[in-house]
Amino acid sequence: MGRIAGSSGARTAASIRRAGLRLIYRRGFEAMSLRELAAEVGIQAASLYNHIRTKQDLLFDLIREHMERLLAHTDLALAAAPAGAEDRLRAFVASHVTYHLERKHEVFVANFELRALDPRHFAAIVALRRAYEEKLVAVLDLGVARGEFRIGDTRITAYAILAMLTGACTWYKPEGRLTKQEVVALHTGLVMHGCLGLAPTEGRSGTGLAALSRDS
């Protein structure tokens, strides 16, 4: 048999990427075999090589593409936000959560299959991640510089915020109890109050509201 009637390179390539993402998400990169992927697409395993260079390259491309889209999305959101730190943090949180809730598979793969990348590819992705984290750190630094935020260490706080926000897409289901907007609002509330609050105290404090007013 040769080429199949109606087949199109671009369509097959897209199908491979879509199926690959889903399979890696569900079974893990190492656990997914190329025969399995090919079956999902509806072609033979060897035919995959008309569209990908290696299995490793497929993973790398998927992750890199996701990271670049994420960076672009964030730049857009931040560019549209006012100059104030609180507004920018709000914009970042909303952008991050919204984007992540809509890209569950990509997020999972990009976060938890990094170790399957070879050193070269790994370094490239880590650089992109770093660039992304830096955007949040910059917002937090701005807030600290302007006296709007009370936080201990902006980098660690950024990591904590990102972990919290990203975590949402491990349990979020579109048909679930909460709407996307509610999830965004809830996380925005947690982050804003976490950052606007007091610096962590080592001692005991009274009631929450008392502790808050102590600083205002």
Add this chain to the structure above:
Amino acid sequence: MGRIAGSSGARTAASIRRAGLRLIYRRGFEAMSLRELAAEVGIQAASLYNHIRTKQDLLFDLIREHMERLLAHTDLALAAAPAGAEDRLRAFVASHVTYHLERKHEVFVANFELRALDPRHFAAIVALRRAYEEKLVAVLDLGVARGEFRIGDTRITAYAILAMLTGACTWYKPEGRLTKQEVVALHTGLVMHGCLGLAPTEGRSGTGLAALSRDS
């Protein structure tokens, strides 16, 4: 060759678990081969089967053991805490972060290799995870009932908090810039202020402190 001079079943079994945990953490469960594991332990692959039933069972045992230890650790911390919601939340956060920073490998495996479990084992672990989450939800519910916490949805908030706290052990390094105590303090601050603050508002607010005082 038969049994090797000085070999002991208990010691080998422990060595297998230790090496297995490290290898699964570093390379992933599917990527780790039993020959690789055996080499790390210093025996032949087939000899592993004197100590484990299957590869799958090794993973399950490692995760289950971790979850049970985590539950016990938390129970202890909560039992020692006062009855107030804020104190109990503080105790939970400190317990969780401390324990997790010390068990980086276990945490990673227990969180990200769940999909490698077959349905039976998967269900068992999910039940344990649920039980753990429930402990935090209970603390949050208590705080809401006593009017100490201002949060939207206790279950989602619990997920968000857990994601944030657990995230710490993906970047924490014992020899790093911050001490364990500082990491605990920082996360405690974020969580406490996040929970003691306002319920999330949909509109825009002024400065952070103004927003806080609006509700107090």
Add this chain to the structure above:
DNA sequence: GGGTTAAACTAACGGTTGGTAGTTGGTAAG
């Protein structure tokens, strides 16, 4: 419509995988 290219196929490669069978010698209880 002839020639080129794209995209599928079949067949197979060397290597690895988790797991089993059967054997052997050290360990320890009686």
Add this chain to the structure above:
DNA sequence: CTTACCAACTACCAACCGTTAGTTTAACCC
């Protein structure tokens, strides 16, 4: 001091892995 058991070994499956080679046919371009 015997004997039963434990924990290692060697040897070997059948299945599967990612990948390559070579072939065939549909689609596209001039």
